[in-house]
Amino acid sequence: MADRKFRMSSGGNPRGVSAEGPDPLQSFRELVEKRKKSNKRTVRLRLLLEEHEEKILFDIGLTSVRLWNELNYEKRKLFFRDNLTPEKRVEINRRYYHKYKNFLGVNAGQVINKNEEAWESFFKLLKMKKQGRLSPHISKISPPGYWKDRVTGKKKIHILIRNDRYYLEPISDGEGRLILKDFKLRIRYVGRIRWEGKQGRLEIIYETGRWFAYIPIEVGVDPSKSNPKGYIKPNYKDKKNRISNPRSIKQKDPVGDKKAFIDVGLNNLFAVVVSDGSALLIKGGVIKSEYYWWKREISTYQAVRDLLKNAGILTWIKYHEKYLKALYKRNERLRHLYRTAIRFLAEMLWSRGVEKIYIGYPIMLSQNNGNEYNTNIWWYRKIILWIIDVFIEYGIDVEIVSEDYTSQKCSICGEIHKNGRIYRGLYICRKTGKKINADINASLNIARRIGYKITITRKIESYLVTHNGIKPLIPRQRANTRDPEVRNLAL
Numbered sequence: 001m002a003d004r005k006f007r008m009s010s011g012g013n014p015r016g017v018s019a020e021g022p023d024p025l026q027s028f029r030e031l032v033e034k035r036k037k038s039n040k041r042t043v044r045l046r047l048l049l050e051e052h053e054e055k056i057l058f059d060i061g062l063t064s065v066r067l068w069n070e071l072n073y074e075k076r077k078l079f080f081r082d083n084l085t086p087e088k089r090v091e092i093n094r095r096y097y098h099k100y101k102n103f104l105g106v107n108a109g110q111v112i113n114k115n116e117e118a119w120e121s122f123f124k125l126l127k128m129k130k131q132g133r134l135s136p137h138i139s140k141i142s143p144p145g146y147w148k149d150r151v152t153g154k155k156k157i158h159i160l161i162r163n164d165r166y167y168l169e170p171i172s173d174g175e176g177r178l179i180l181k182d183f184k185l186r187i188r189y190v191g192r193i194r195w196e197g198k199q200g201r202l203e204i205i206y207e208t209g210r211w212f213a214y215i216p217i218e219v220g221v222d223p224s225k226s227n228p229k230g231y232i233k234p235n236y237k238d239k240k241n242r243i244s245n246p247r248s249i250k251q252k253d254p255v256g257d258k259k260a261f262i263d264v265g266l267n268n269l270f271a272v273v274v275s276d277g278s279a280l281l282i283k284g285g286v287i288k289s290e291y292y293w294w295k296r297e298i299s300t301y302q303a304v305r306d307l308l309k310n311a312g313i314l315t316w317i318k319y320h321e322k323y324l325k326a327l328y329k330r331n332e333r334l335r336h337l338y339r340t341a342i343r344f345l346a347e348m349l350w351s352r353g354v355e356k357i358y359i360g361y362p363i364m365l366s367q368n369n370g371n372e373y374n375t376n377i378w379w380y381r382k383i384i385l386w387i388i389d390v391f392i393e394y395g396i397d398v399e400i401v402s403e404d405y406t407s408q409k410c411s412i413c414g415e416i417h418k419n420g421r422i423y424r425g426l427y428i429c430r431k432t433g434k435k436i437n438a439d440i441n442a443s444l445n446i447a448r449r450i451g452y453k454i455t456i457t458r459k460i461e462s463y464l465v466t467h468n469g470i471k472p473l474i475p476r477q478r479a480n481t482r483d484p485e486v487r488n489l490a491l
Helices: 026-037 051-080 086-104 107-130 285-310 316-351 372-377 380-393 438-450
Strands: 040-048 158-161 166-172 175-180 185-190 197-199 202-207 210-219 258-264 268-274 279-283 354-361 397-402 421-423 426-428 435-437 461-466 469-473
Touching: 026 380, 026 397, 051 086, 051 107, 051 158, 051 185, 051 202, 086 107, 107 158, 258 380, 258 438, 268 316, 268 438, 279 316, 279 438, 285 316, 285 372, 285 461, 316 354, 316 380, 316 461, 316 469, 354 380, 354 438, 380 397, 397 438, 421 426, 426 438, 435 438
Parallel strands: 258 354, 279 461, 354 397
Antiparallel strands: 040 185, 040 210, 158 202, 166 175, 175 185, 197 210, 202 210, 258 268, 268 279, 426 435, 461 469
């Protein structure tokens, strides 16, 4: 069992962030706390349109894009003349609302509201820059741009619908109809809805030849009396019984009082040490393989596109579309792998009685020490925010800890060995000669920083994340896609 110490470790900072003054993690911690208190979730539904429905939706989308681009053009023009006052913004918004309301109806106001939100965010960043509160790597802040592709100039289709101008009609598990009142459309959709609550502003986006509807839900909030249909309900039965009360994001209570300490990486996506002396690794080798496969595809399309474009051959547009589609598919597949690993980790730790986790967060890593791994493949900020969203369902609290020097310091003797990490995955204590997994060593140092001194008393468990689930890695056997998915018997 862990020996609890009530002394905080001093730590260090190899990336040059000053240890004096304000906490460099303070802004991210505030974001984390806000995320933990939020009851909002967003559902993505795939829209399956008939030919005539798609034509109507394209007309609506192109009109919405024209409204955004024309509105934005006037505001940008005044901004660069240093003449964009709040009064003029109100006047421009009013003028364009009346120009487009005959076709878009009240939904024109939603496009204008989204544009105003973008400008408010831009002015807030300008204010922070003047006050010196922005990160040092942010050198330029640009005003809101246009809804179009920068290479081809082709418009990006966005449709915004006010929350009382649409509703859903479930038909069967994972299927139903999206009703757009103002345009008299009944569009078939597919997709699983896990939560129920008050619906927000609908956003329909055309992505790589497919239509998606994004619906925000305030979980557990009743609709207004003026819009009783503005309430989203689950449309499928959860076979694994993960969701027992769709009106609450929190679904379970902790079954113990243990703590877990997590080092997030790439080769080992999660290195976890639990306060009872157990440890596990979730390996991310498939994530790297997936990334490099799509990297080759993307670079091929990009090279052919540029070659044809420089030669003046119009078919370059076709390869640009393939390039964009490959980017989209790469991100979707990586997202699936990351979220599969996070869900497995949450179930595993909950079943072992963990009530709180501490995650090491690398401060300014991609800005001060950026490379292909920690910028393109390793989405560490998104991963941590996704962890918060999922772990809330299991009643497990999350706290962010600075991970400075945790990979360099020895968890055995407490000293920093210059050549402690001799090669990937192995750390040697130069004082005692003992060997330890390098990422587990970092997790143990995160535990020390919080005040826990843990001794690993069990064999380290290893798992591999794949598109078919999480596979166990046991001695003399490597996981492959044909192995059965890990089933947690405690669930």
